[in-house]
Amino acid sequence: MPTRINFEQQLNELKKSLEEMGSSVETSIDRLFDAMTEMNQEATEFVIKNERVINDMERAIEAQCLSLITRQQPIVGDLRLISSALKVVTDIERIGDHAVDIAELVSRWKDQNLVEYSPHISPMITACKEMVHDAVEAFANQDFEQANTVIKNDDIVDELFNKMKNDVVATLQQKSKVQDEVVGTVMKDKNNNLASPDVCVDIMMIAKYLEKVGDHAVNIAEWEIFRETGSIQNVRLL
Numbered sequence: 001m002p003t004r005i006n007f008e009q010q011l012n013e014l015k016k017s018l019e020e021m022g023s024s025v026e027t028s029i030d031r032l033f034d035a036m037t038e039m040n041q042e043a044t045e046f047v048i049k050n051e052r053v054i055n056d057m058e059r060a061i062e063a064q065c066l067s068l069i070t071r072q073q074p075i076v077g078d079l080r081l082i083s084s085a086l087k088v089v090t091d092i093e094r095i096g097d098h099a100v101d102i103a104e105l106v107s108r109w110k111d112q113n114l115v116e117y118s119p120h121i122s123p124m125i126t127a128c129k130e131m132v133h134d135a136v137e138a139f140a141n142q143d144f145e146q147a148n149t150v151i152k153n154d155d156i157v158d159e160l161f162n163k164m165k166n167d168v169v170a171t172l173q174q175k176s177k178v179q180d181e182v183v184g185t186v187m188k189d190k191n192n193n194l195a196s197p198d199v200c201v202d203i204m205m206i207a208k209y210l211e212k213v214g215d216h217a218v219n220i221a222e223w224e225i226f227r228e229t230g231s232i233q234n235v236r237l238l
Helices: 004-037 041-072 076-108 121-141 144-177 198-229
Strands: none
Touching (some): 004 041, 004 076, 041 076, 076 121, 076 198, 121 144, 121 198, 144 198
């Protein structure tokens, strides 16, 4: 029969695995920043390829969880931790998916600096990355207060999303003033040619995916609160 000490070691290994997966996703978000601010195609390709690494981590963590449940007969508190970890790993994996979604959009405009279309893209990426980091850390360290802080910080991401939306709306309104012309100088590419207004749609899609990253970070924080209280609050099905 496995000892309690051995069981605790395996629980710690599970938390460490979650942190490593979270770190891998953070790296993808960092490279997204490079892809957009420096028009770095290699960074875009890294994010897309890193999805496989993240997916492999997800499967390995799920196997850890199932092993702990079937072989260790965990008590109620431990069972909440393990079942929450199964949910957390899904949210982390979805964050990785959204990073790929954004990378694929960025690759469509590899010759344009998308940050120029809205000054709020960079702050939104940074805010999302911090939320993901803090949420995973809160779960791994069983930090109830940090989890609540992550949930509150979602307002920052939502505000940045609205600002990006307003930037795009302003650009499209400018387009309407020139009728058949595309949105003035802000819509010109590096060769001074008028670009397609489709870039505005893609900017909004990027903003929406970043907002979803924030929502998944909130979910992770909510699962930490569930682990401690046994109460599910506002976990979102995304």
